[in-house]
């Protein structure tokens with residue numbers, strides 16, 4: 747074995763399937779994780795999209811995450827079972843501002859259970875509340891989320907695909923849990939994404955207006 751091989755260690759592949767209602771932000775989450783981008787424009791996923799991302803877990807373990815981003819409209823369709831089959835991890839995603847998307851996770855989870863009913867190994871299931879940047883519009887109480895996790899032994903995550911808040915951490919924790927690796931506090935903190943505030947740029951003439959006496963509250967806004 748060469749030095750570089752020794753340093754890098756063996757590669758592992760994990761299949762993670764992202765499920766949940768349309769517009770909860772599944773594609774945005776996968777794109778934020780795999781490509782560090784976010785698009786405000788909604789484009790419905792027809793069927794399935796794939797994303798690949800290689801991460802390194804403690805012990806120099808290289809893990810390639812295959813993220814299967816399943817369109818919200820596939821529930822009840824013929825292909826869904828096939829997409830879920832063989833997954834080591836399932837992300838059940840809802841939008842914290844949309845109560846129905848939380849309630850509907852029961853249907854998604856029922857499909858997961860059905861697909862795995864004869865399987866010896868069960869996938870790890872993560873409950874992911876997305877859009878925490880819209881905390882002021884939250885309709886799904888944190889208590890409800892925690893209860894569902896406890897009742898079903900789900901791992902618990904709150905993220906924002908928009909700001910990137912806790913997105914890498916979410917995937918890293920899921921991969922580590924599947925592989926039975928413990929992340930220490932420093933590793934967890936390192937993965938916490940610093941939330942970036944966007945500066946609102948006013949047109950030139952507006953700037954003059956804002957540079958007057960009451961400018962303090964208007965020049966810099968956070969979105």
Ligand SMILES: Nc1nc2c(ncn2[C@@H]2O[C@H](COP(=O)(O)OP(=O)(O)OP(=O)(O)O)[C@@H](O)[C@H]2O)c(=O)[nH]1
Nearest residue numbers: 768769770771772773774786788791818877907908
């Ligand atoms: N504010 C906010 N908007 C988000 C966030 N994540 C996604 N969105 C927006 O929500 C809309 C839907 O996002 P998608 O990622 O396409 O949702 P999806 O779950 O993949 O939808 P389907 O393809 O229909 O299953 C888009 O307009 C996104 O820009 C988030 O964290 N915060």
